[in-house]
Amino acid sequence: MRICGGKRSMFQVSVPPISLLATIICLTLPFLSPTLSLQSAVNVWPKPRLVSWPKPLARSLSTNFTINSPYHQNLQPAISRYLRLIRTEHYHPLITPSVNFSTSSPPLQTLSIDISDLAASLQHGVNETYSLSISEVGETAYLTAETAWGAMRGLETFSQLVWGNPSVVPVGLYIWDAPLFAHRGVMLDTSRNYYGVEDILRTIEAMSANKLNVFHWHVTDSHSFPLMVPSEPELAAKGAYGPDMIYSPSDVAKIVQFGLEQGVRVLPEIDSPGHTGSWAEAYPEIVACANMFWLPVGSDWGDRLASEPGTGHLNPLNPKTYQVLENVIRDVSILFPETFYHGGADEIVPGCWKADPTIQSFIANGGTLSQLLETFVNSTLPYILSLNRTVVYWEDVLLDGAYHLQTWNNGTNNTKRIVEAGYRAIVSSSEFYYLDCGHGDFLGNDSQYDQQAGGESLNGGSWCGPFKTWQTIYDYDITYGLSEDEAELVLGGEVALWSEQADSTVLDARIWPRTSAMAETLWSGNRDESGKKRSAEATDRLNEWRYRMVSRGVKAEPIQPLWCVRNPGMCNAVQSS
């Protein structure tokens, strides 16, 4: 099915049903041209799938503006939040929108929300479609959505349409919108360095403003165990960086609830069996090779104990391992209502297991490392599934089993391998979506930086350099090279911020606005109506959106001199015709 004459994106996975109203509008109104959009008041990020605004008309917003909606326990706080934002933001666009004011229109009094399915819960694949209509006449604008979560997306769009003091909104406007991909996430590592609860809440709010819907919380790792697990309190008590760097059950509840009010799922990852050095502080007996030097003297890469400092793998041969792990998994499933559970399983390093005496005996008796991993998965996966969870692992574990895989290596090649094998995939290619890359190297005593001839060969430090620019992220097609059937197995994507060199001081700037680039690509694509990549046109829009995010309290990086925003097209690489 085609959307209103727009060429169907090759990266579109599924097209939700278009409303009757949309169909009618499509027959009569042309697409808004990118140029008009740029200079105008319709600067919504991510760009909606369909915007119809044939005349550049605006009207004022009543100072008593209000929002009506059927009752929904999570939508209600969202409405209060957006009402406050809409009434008080008074954002001044960097380029004043060139609009006429409709003399016939009264001030807009109300946004009226209609929701078909109030019972739909926030989970993978929930319908996020909405349509928004602001007419020239009448005192009411209309937001129609299948679910409360779609209504939240529409509220965000509406908030971005309001500007100025006194506030105005475009009129004669119709938007139909829905995401191309169902899974649109940010992964944050809170183990290598700790982030406060406020940092996480601010990140979730900014995600929601970018129509992202999955906060993948890589909560534990080898470096610290900051999650208070009620049945296993020693893990955090001994494994966290300190008593002030622990997420309590009430912190988690607050974050989960905040996510619900923003339409953002909070997906926990308890990485295991690798990346578990911090567990050894409480239970040394269940962790192989804990807290050893990661790369033994004189050994080569194949003999490493971990892929970076911070060693430790849970020992699959010790029954105590499963006692502790099941307690953790059960408690996590109680703390996090989210139906996806991420089990980690990345970077299982043979050298670590081989350093353990009990595993050495097992191998001496003919056992293999593959058997160890299978033992581990077979001893934990059924338990997680029994808790009604959909399991996600990193791609490193590709065995037979009922789980999804998150890919991070080898670009589009590994995505293809995963879906060819029949798995559903979440794309986090380190070549495109790793936000920490190319921004330094955290290892000590590394003599390779002592180069008086310049360090060009080092890619800015880190194994996955260079730095991923917003353009690199925006242009990435996560289903590149897949057949249509294969593409349907791609649930979506996630950027990842690993925290070797990030913490609260730099969180916003590492994530934003680069993550906005992914957000638009996964929501409405990265191509214009003619099928061409639209990153050129996106520059000015992203610039404007970055300033709006900053004004909302998110310290996103600038992407250009202010001069470029003021002089559209003048900072292009190639002169536009």
Add this chain to the structure above:
Amino acid sequence: MRICGGKRSMFQVSVPPISLLATIICLTLPFLSPTLSLQSAVNVWPKPRLVSWPKPLARSLSTNFTINSPYHQNLQPAISRYLRLIRTEHYHPLITPSVNFSTSSPPLQTLSIDISDLAASLQHGVNETYSLSISEVGETAYLTAETAWGAMRGLETFSQLVWGNPSVVPVGLYIWDAPLFAHRGVMLDTSRNYYGVEDILRTIEAMSANKLNVFHWHVTDSHSFPLMVPSEPELAAKGAYGPDMIYSPSDVAKIVQFGLEQGVRVLPEIDSPGHTGSWAEAYPEIVACANMFWLPVGSDWGDRLASEPGTGHLNPLNPKTYQVLENVIRDVSILFPETFYHGGADEIVPGCWKADPTIQSFIANGGTLSQLLETFVNSTLPYILSLNRTVVYWEDVLLDGAYHLQTWNNGTNNTKRIVEAGYRAIVSSSEFYYLDCGHGDFLGNDSQYDQQAGGESLNGGSWCGPFKTWQTIYDYDITYGLSEDEAELVLGGEVALWSEQADSTVLDARIWPRTSAMAETLWSGNRDESGKKRSAEATDRLNEWRYRMVSRGVKAEPIQPLWCVRNPGMCNAVQSS
């Protein structure tokens, strides 16, 4: 002359006279070993030239601790500031110093400052030597300095020696300290994006804490003219980004005065004749090729009008150019008491001048572009010299003349060319000291980022990628390959933050702690007593210093997981013996 048996650094430019006391101590006390320093309370950044602390002893600081000093108008506010900091900071080191408490010592009541030359003004080459002595006995510690500016360096050192609550300081400690290079700076571009006065003050304060002494203010450029020049008010009125983005004379006075109280010179740069597009807002007649598209369609790199978007060169053939410029220079010399004046003169692009009709006639009549540049320099340099200023230009202009050159291209090769030609050099190699590099690309519609196979070839965007890690900066030897005589012509170095993709939101993290790396290299070198690069040992110290900067309100980036600080040596690339 050798300093206390330590091998003389090959990068040492001049050795100030060592005090008699230091000589005596040297005869009797060994150097502090790096290991002891690391675990101890003597974590001063940049590392002092000589630290003697034979026994790990500490004593408490009196709650009535005070500082005595002869009166000096700029030192007095510095003392007030340090007294407040020392009394209230109560910094908790990440690793608790392993010290014994001296039971025989009373609480330290006073730091007594002695200054030989109270009249010395803050200018290039001023003596910054100090020595600090905290004995086990008595109620007073002693800080001896040649000048008030050296005393400020010693106060900073003392402040970093204090930790805990209640506060303690190491005793039986003697420090002798002085910089290897006289010019240690940060260049900030406030034209491409604007920074508030508070941002600049915070940067100067952090510079002082790192014993840096030159804030090179690249105040104007093609993108905006944010400096209110009293004789030419139209330049800022029309050329700034807006009325709220102008530095008034009182702003400048505040910044200059703040610099004096921190021992930081404020060195203004009025870049010309290139990089002057913003001047055309007030005076279009004096600017060639203003506000044109930077890279004309169909033309190659040699025909560009500027090296990046934002075109405009002052026209050397128009007498009005010199009228305006002399007004600017004169006012700047009044606003900034600093005796260095930076005239810019980088990136003079033939295509820009050739686009101007008057210059076209000049060339048609046999004139050359070199003549134009000589005309410009000969018409402005004498005027600047007549105001008793030492002139600095970027290396792009290498004519005969009485000025210093700041190098930014071609690594150590250009430094050598400059000093071989007899100029004094300030080193800002873009391969090592440009803080903006490898962190994105600001050009619009650049199709090269559309690479599904990964963007490794792009070096993280920007012409000078990849990103410069702190290790790259720390290990750089700015006099590499020079003879001893040539090295004496190297005044020092500056990191540079060009602001295409930086503004207030990311300022601290772009500058710190990478600039701390340069600060130590230029102050006390990057080698240990045996002559080996000490970046390995510096990692833990820089980590600790970064946390202390954060606690002082500077949002410096983290360089490692907290786990690495807590587990010294475990995050090394190579296991230490």
